[in-house]
Amino acid sequence: MxxxxxxxxxxxxxxxxxxxxxxxxxxxxxVNVLVGENGAGKSTLMKxxxxxxxxxxxxxxxxxxxxxxxxxxxAQARGIGIIHQELSLFPNLSIAENMFAxxxxxxxxxxxxxxxxxxxxRAVLGRLGQDHLDPDAIVGDLPIGQQQLVEIGRALLExxxxxxxxEPTSALSSHEVDVLFDVMADLREQDVTVIxxxxxxxxxxxxxxxxxxxxxxxxxxxxSMSRTDTGxxxxxxxxxxPGSLYVRNSSKTGEILLDVRNLSVPGAVPVHDVSFTVRxxxxxxxYGLMGAGRTELVECLMGMRRGSGEVxxxxxxxxxxxxxxxxxxxxxxxxxDRQRDGLVQTMSVRDNILLATVARLTHGGLLSGGAxxxxxxxxxxxxxxxxxxxSAAVTALSGGNQQKVVLARALLTEPAVLLLDEPxxxxxxxxxxxxxxxxxxLAARGYGVLFISSExxxxxxxxxxxxxxxxxxxxAEFTADTVTEEALVTxxxxxxxxxxxx
Amino acid sequence: MTDTHVDASREAxxxxxxxxxxxxxxxxxxxxxLRGRTLVVLVLLVIxxxxxxxxxxxxxxxxxxxxxxxxxxxxxxxxxxxxxTGGIDLSVGSIAGLASMVAGGxxxxxxxxxxxxxxxxxxxxxxxxxxxxxxxxxxxxLVVTRFKVAPFIATLGMLYVARGLAQLHSNGGTYPDxxxxxxxxxxxxxxxxxxxxxxxPVAVWIMILVAAVAVVVTTKTPFGRRIFAVGGNExxxxxxxxxxxxxxxxxxxxxxACAALAGLLLTSELGAAYPDTxxxxxxxxxxxxVLGGTALSGGRGTVIGTVMGAFVIGFLSDGLVLVGVSTFWQSVVKxxxxxxxxxxxxxxxxxxxxxxxxxx
Numbered sequence: 001m002x003x004x005x006x007x008x009x010x011x012x013x014x015x016x017x018x019x020x021x022x023x024x025x026x027x028x029x030x031v032n033v034l035v036g037e038n039g040a041g042k043s044t045l046m047k048x049x050x051x052x053x054x055x056x057x058x059x060x061x062x063x064x065x066x067x068x069x070x071x072x073x074x075a076q077a078r079g080i081g082i083i084h085q086e087l088s089l090f091p092n093l094s095i096a097e098n099m100f101a102x103x104x105x106x107x108x109x110x111x112x113x114x115x116x117x118x119x120x121x122r123a124v125l126g127r128l129g130q131d132h133l134d135p136d137a138i139v140g141d142l143p144i145g146q147q148q149l150v151e152i153g154r155a156l157l158e159x160x161x162x163x164x165x166x167e168p169t170s171a172l173s174s175h176e177v178d179v180l181f182d183v184m185a186d187l188r189e190q191d192v193t194v195i196x197x198x199x200x201x202x203x204x205x206x207x208x209x210x211x212x213x214x215x216x217x218x219x220x221x222x223x224s225m226s227r228t229d230t231g232x233x234x235x236x237x238x239x240x241x242p243g244s245l246y247v248r249n250s251s252k253t254g255e256i257l258l259d260v261r262n263l264s265v266p267g268a269v270p271v272h273d274v275s276f277t278v279r280x281x282x283x284x285x286x287y288g289l290m291g292a293g294r295t296e297l298v299e300c301l302m303g304m305r306r307g308s309g310e311v312x313x314x315x316x317x318x319x320x321x322x323x324x325x326x327x328x329x330x331x332x333x334x335x336x337d338r339q340r341d342g343l344v345q346t347m348s349v350r351d352n353i354l355l356a357t358v359a360r361l362t363h364g365g366l367l368s369g370g371a372x373x374x375x376x377x378x379x380x381x382x383x384x385x386x387x388x389x390x391s392a393a394v395t396a397l398s399g400g401n402q403q404k405v406v407l408a409r410a411l412l413t414e415p416a417v418l419l420l421d422e423p424x425x426x427x428x429x430x431x432x433x434x435x436x437x438x439x440x441x442l443a444a445r446g447y448g449v450l451f452i453s454s455e456x457x458x459x460x461x462x463x464x465x466x467x468x469x470x471x472x473x474x475x476a477e478f479t480a481d482t483v484t485e486e487a488l489v490t491x492x493x494x495x496x497x498x499x500x501x502x
Numbered sequence: 503m504t505d506t507h508v509d510a511s512r513e514a515x516x517x518x519x520x521x522x523x524x525x526x527x528x529x530x531x532x533x534x535x536l537r538g539r540t541l542v543v544l545v546l547l548v549i550x551x552x553x554x555x556x557x558x559x560x561x562x563x564x565x566x567x568x569x570x571x572x573x574x575x576x577x578x579x580x581x582x583x584x585x586x587t588g589g590i591d592l593s594v595g596s597i598a599g600l601a602s603m604v605a606g607g608x609x610x611x612x613x614x615x616x617x618x619x620x621x622x623x624x625x626x627x628x629x630x631x632x633x634x635x636x637x638x639x640x641x642x643x644l645v646v647t648r649f650k651v652a653p654f655i656a657t658l659g660m661l662y663v664a665r666g667l668a669q670l671h672s673n674g675g676t677y678p679d680x681x682x683x684x685x686x687x688x689x690x691x692x693x694x695x696x697x698x699x700x701x702x703p704v705a706v707w708i709m710i711l712v713a714a715v716a717v718v719v720t721t722k723t724p725f726g727r728r729i730f731a732v733g734g735n736e737x738x739x740x741x742x743x744x745x746x747x748x749x750x751x752x753x754x755x756x757x758x759a760c761a762a763l764a765g766l767l768l769t770s771e772l773g774a775a776y777p778d779t780x781x782x783x784x785x786x787x788x789x790x791x792v793l794g795g796t797a798l799s800g801g802r803g804t805v806i807g808t809v810m811g812a813f814v815i816g817f818l819s820d821g822l823v824l825v826g827v828s829t830f831w832q833s834v835v836k837x838x839x840x841x842x843x844x845x846x847x848x849x850x851x852x853x854x855x856x857x858x859x860x861x862x
Contacts (some may be wrong), residue, residue, distance in 0.1 A: 304740065327743040342740055346734035346801035355731055358740035359724040366722045395855070409742065 002064070003028035004049065004080075004162055004191050009258045010057035011044050018044045020217045025211075026162065030195045031184060033204045033225070036214030036237055037455050042197050045214075046164050050082040051075030081155035082164040087147055088263070091140030096121035097266040098139050099154045103127050115277075124153040128183050145176025152183065163187065164195045167290075169203060181207050184257055198205070200493045201230050205403065213237055234485045237456070248480070249440040249464055252345045254280030256315070257330070257448040258301075258417045263309035265300040265472075269293050272472045278417050278448035283439050284328035285463030286452045288492050294452045295336055302326055302333040314416050327356065330416035334406050334423060336452070343394050344408040350376040354406050355414040379408040383438070400431030408437070417448035424458060456485050509669025514640065529853055535849040540794050540810040542842075551821035559826055561582055565703065569771075571816035573708035575809050576810065578790035579716045579816045580760025582808040583753040585791050586720070588733040588800025589653035591757045594644060594787055596664035597635045599779035603668040605766055606677035606775020607630040609688055622688040628694065630693055638664055639758020643751030652765045656791025661784070669777040676776040680769065695770025705767045711810075716805040729753060789836070793843040794851075814839070 004026040011019040011257045018412050019041045024033040034042040045051040049060065051069030061069050062078055069075040072082070089098050096117045105120075107113040121135035139147055150169055155163055169177045184194055184207055198204040204211070211228055221236040259276040265271040271293040278284055284293050300307040303323040305460060311318050313329040315463040320326075335341035343354055353376045354361065361371040375391050379447040389395060403423065410418060420439070424432040434457060439449050454461040459466055466483055468491040469478040476491035535542060552559040577594050584591040608627045612619040622630065638660065645656040682688035697704050720726040728749050729740040739746055764783075767773045794811030796803025815836065822832045 004559050004618070302741070323740060324743045324745065333741060335741060340735075341737045344731050344734035344801065346797075347730060351727065351730075355727070355744075358727050362724060366718070367724065367727070393855070415741070 003026045003062070003194075004025070005061040005499070006045065006049065007059045009048060009060075010044065010056045011041075011048065011053065011190075012056045013181075016216055019048075020220045022217075024212060024215075024219055025196050026193055027193045028274070029188055030198055030209040030441070030499060031188060031207050033208035033211045034195065034197045035201075035204070035211060035233060037457070040214035040237075041217040042214045043166060044217075045196065046082060046166060046195065049075070050080055050164055051164075052082075054305045060229055070098045070122060070494065076158055076253075080159035081160040081162070083148075083151050083155055083166065083168060085167040087144075087151055089139050089147055089151060092138070094138055095125070095133060095142075095153075096135035098150055099124065099157055099299065121153070124156050125149075127156065128185075129154055129179075131184065143176070148176070148180065149183065162195065164197075166197045167199065168196075168201060169198065172329050177203060183324070201233060201489055202493050205230070230490070231486050234456075234489050238487075239488065249281075249283040249443045251440075251444040252279040253282050253464075254446065256345065257313065258450070259310075259312040259315075260301065261310040261312070263297070263300065263307055263311065264309035264383070265293070265296050265305055267296060267305065268294050270472045271297050271300065274309075274472075274474050275441055276467055276474065276477075277422075278450050280416075280446050280448055281443050283449045283451070283462060283464050285459040286467045286469060286470035287454070287456070287459045287466055287488055288452075289454065291471075292469040292492070294469050295421055298333055298421055298450070298452065302331060318375045327413050327415075330414075331419060332410035332412050332413050332415035332417075333419045334403070334421065336421035336425065338399070338402050338406055343402060345393075345395050347394060348391045349380075349385075349387050349394050349405060352394045353379055353408045353412065356409050356502060361495070375412070377410075379412065383411075384434075393480060398431075400434065403431075403435070403439075407437065411442075417450060418442060420449070420451040422452050422454065424453065424455070432458070451494050455458065456488055460485065460488070504547035510572075526534060529857060533850065533853050533857065536846055536853065539846055539850075540807055540814060542789060543839075544810060544814050544817065546755060547817050547821060551817070551825065552669070555821070555824050558821060563745040563820075563824075564637050565701075565706075565768045567817055567820045568706050568813075569703045569813050570820060571701070573767050574651040574783065574786050574790060574793060574816060575709050576712050576760050576764040576767070577780075577787035578804055578808045578812045579712055580796075581756035581784070581787045582765075582791045582794075582796050582803060583716070583720075583729065583756045584653070585740070585788070585796050585798060586729050586733045586800060586803055587750055587753050588736070589646065589750065589753070590788070591639075591642065591754065591761075592657040592784050592788075592797070593638070593660035593664055594656065594757060594761035594764075595783035595785075596661045596668065597638050597758050597761035597767065598783060599668040600638065600664045600671075600775060601631040601635045601762030601765040602769040602775045602779040603671040604634050605691075606680055606769060607671055609682055609691055610775070611678045612686070615670065621682075621688045623687055624682060624690040627688065628766055631766045632759050635758040635760075635762020636755045637758070639754040639756070639761075640751060641760065643713055646754065647747040647750050665777070665781070668733060668779075670805070672775075676774055678774050680773060680775060691770055692773065693770070695772070695803055705771070706762070708767065713805060713809050725749070725752070730801055733802075735801070788811075789840045792840060792847075795827035795843075795847055797847070811843075830852070 001275070002025050006022060006024045008021055009022045022045060023042065024045060026416050044053065045079050048055050051072040051074050060069070065069055067078060084339065090101060093101065100117045105113040106151065118135045125131065125133050125135065130146070130149055133146065139150060142150070147224060163393045168180060187194060194206065196204060206226065208225045211223055211225050211233060213233060214218060215237060256277045257280050260277070261275050263274045274297060285365055285486050288294050296305060299305045303321050303326040306321065311330060318325055318329040339345070344355065352371060358367065359366055361375060373390065380387060380390065383404045385401050385408065387401065394402065397405065423435050439451065443449050445456065460483055466478045467474050467487060470492050476487070478487065506510060548559070557563055577598065581594055582753050605627050608622055608630065609624070612621045613862065615750055642657055644662050645651050645655050680691050681714035682691060694704050694708065699707060728739065728744050730744050731742065731744055732749050736746055768779055779849055790809045791803065792798065792811070794804065794807030794809070796808060818839065819832055821838065
């Protein structure tokens with residue numbers, strides 16, 4: 001029985017079409033799974049269903065009745081709750097305080113009714129099978145899985161008929177996932193409809209009743225889970241022709257430039273015993289899900305995190321492990337989050353490009369303006385960066401051009417191996433193709449290139465060799481000839497591989 | 503409604519700013535005035551006080567006021583280095599006081615070593631005083647970088663510690679006579695605070711020298727570039743291979759050394775060293791930097807702006823004194839000017855970014 005129906009929904013952001021004429025149905029009391037790559041449109045549709053965004057076109061029906069949600073509060077009032085991928089809890093407050101944050105129960109007009117809040121929080125925790133949790137426990141002290149349950153509990157405090165969960169398991173351990181799935185099964189018993197976004201094929205097949213596949217802003221398949229298998233879902237996720245958009249690197253490989261041996265990195269997302277090599281002229285893709293340890297791996301290589309193991313660059317061991325030493329040895333990183341880790345927003349385009357190498361452009365200890373100008377404009381021309389001027393604020397550039405500014409800075413350090421963490425995230429398709437061409441060109445010029453990607457199509461189309469990471473380990477390695485989408489997905493999600501190797 | 507905060511703010515950030523840039527040429531003119539606002543305010547101040555007081559614009563008064571400005575400007579230049587990295591230094595007044603007492607003690611009673619008392623020449627005493635300031639600054643820098651103490655707290659602590667040490671140095675007393683004796687070879691301390699060269703006080707020459715060096719360091723050296731990078735985005739600076747901790751320690755050392763120099767100038771001018779020298783001067787210094795357009799969040803600002811800010815504060819308070827405004831009102835006016843400066847700074851930033859968006 002249909003509870004939510006979205007008919008002909010479209011959503012445009014400026015010129016970008018995030019959703020194109022999507023008609024989606026969620027069935028009452030079922031777990032409705034949504035899958036698709038990053039940017040396929042699933043999260044956008046959920047934002048529309050939960051009132052956070054308004055559709056450019058189309059209609060939403062709830063129980064067959066047309067509804068419009070002007071705000072998340074509207075949607076909540078109609079019984080639609082959403083749990084986002086990033087938890088929105090206050091780590092410094094207790095479970096009960098978190099559940100009632102922003103809508104505290106009052107006693108009289110001014111005072112918070114802490115006792116009643118505690119009582120209701122306990123009741124909700126009981127409903128989630130978490131009787132042992134103390135409503136006064138501080139949320140920041142809880143493991144991430146229990147925090148997730150607190151977040152669900154907060155949604156359940158209101159009369160929720162439809163609960164949307166956006167990748168809730170990405171940071172959970174396998175035991176925590178089991179608990180979450182038990183909770184979801186219970187909710188289903190209680191006639192709550194679950195809409196569940198996930199990347200993890202092996203996981204959602206256990207819990208899902210229906211599966212809906214998104215690709216490039218369109219709904220491409222909708223089927224009862226029992227009539228599908230992993231291959232069917234992956235084929236629909238990826239589409240037919242992912243390769244045509246991107247230039248493939250075809251340069252000859254040379255000597256080994258980077259040799260990583262038994263590298264382990266401790267931390268919240270640890271990396272265990274990773275070994276691999278990068279040769280000159282090679283473009284290597286590292287594929288994996290969020291939390292697989294890919295960023296931690298490159299940050300450790302770059303000296304931003306401490307780890308154990310050996311790193312050889314151009315056949316020379318680099319034991320110091322500081323950023324300066326790693327840059328000097330021949331590594332350069334273009335980070336995932338340009339705004340946070342890449343750009344100095346207060347500086348001009350020129351100063352950002354020269355940031356790492358400005359000490360080389362001095363004359364008698366003082367900066368030489370002419371040399372600065374020449375060096376920066378040479379890189380701008382080489383990478384075809386579109387800028388209003390070298391002294392323009394770097395924040396005035398588009399995302400793709402900002403990315404190139406960070407890349408230009410990295411190239412000026414004369415690296416042997418370039419590490420690129422999600423180089424295509426958040427830029428449009430045209431800019432992605434440019435980045436792909438650039439990586440191929442750099443490989444042809446003798447650099448080793450290692451890039452991280454979460455997008456199947458992209459990694460398959462661009463990389464000569466693909467390393468798959470899951471839970472901090474390399475679980476599989478493919479060459480461009482041997483790789484298949486299904487094998488990649490299996491290796492990135494499968495825990496059995498992991499457990500066998502650990 | 504915490505669920506939606508993220509999306510809402512993203513949308514707000516992405517939305518085009520319909521703000522004040524509807525008429526670009528007008529906006530550009532406004533931006534020019536805003537950029538040079540410290541100078542504009544300074545000129546207006548001089549015109550205003552010159553009109554109501556005949557004494558204000560005399561050569562001797564201008565020189566006197568500039569001499570007053572010099573000490574605050576040197577303090578403020580040092581603090582600017584720290585603020586540019588996104589830090590703050592609240593201890594400069596106390597460092598000035600400590601340097602004053604150390605120098606005063608060396609001149610007045612010498613240094614007790616086993617077997618007698620050693621006296622140093624005035625020049626050496628000055629260098630020792632500056633070294634003490636640099637050392638205290640280094641401690642600030644180490645506390646901030648090694649122990650990850652917030653700069654506000656670290657230097658607030660040092661504000662008390664350094665002042666306490668200054669008082670301990672003389673047990674709270676004053677070193678009344680710093681003129682030295684020829685037989686000890688330690689005369690001449692008065693030169694930096696009292697004497698003039700070419701009709702201009704030595705203190706002003708020193709300020710000009712300090713400012714010139716600071717301008718070159720901040721704008722023309724790789725080290726200066728790194729200071730701005732650390733303040734603009736520390737994580738990006740780390741990834742670019744900048745040794746962020748070294749840069750931070752260096753700016754606190756510079757700030758401490760400038761503070762000590764300012765303290766010595768003040769002491770020389772007064773002819774006596776007492777432990778309360780330069781109390782609360784840190785606030786004047788920070789105010790001058792902020793007035794001059796240095797952003798407390800780091801990464802933005804200029805030494806010239808700071809010097810100009812110091813001139814505005816100094817010329818304003820001396821002008822108010824000259825026309826007979828009570829010290830209480832002076833305080834009110836100074837406070838209002840500082841807050842106003844920050845408001846105009848924000849207006850400039852908004853206008854700048856909206857113009858940049860249009861041109862791209």
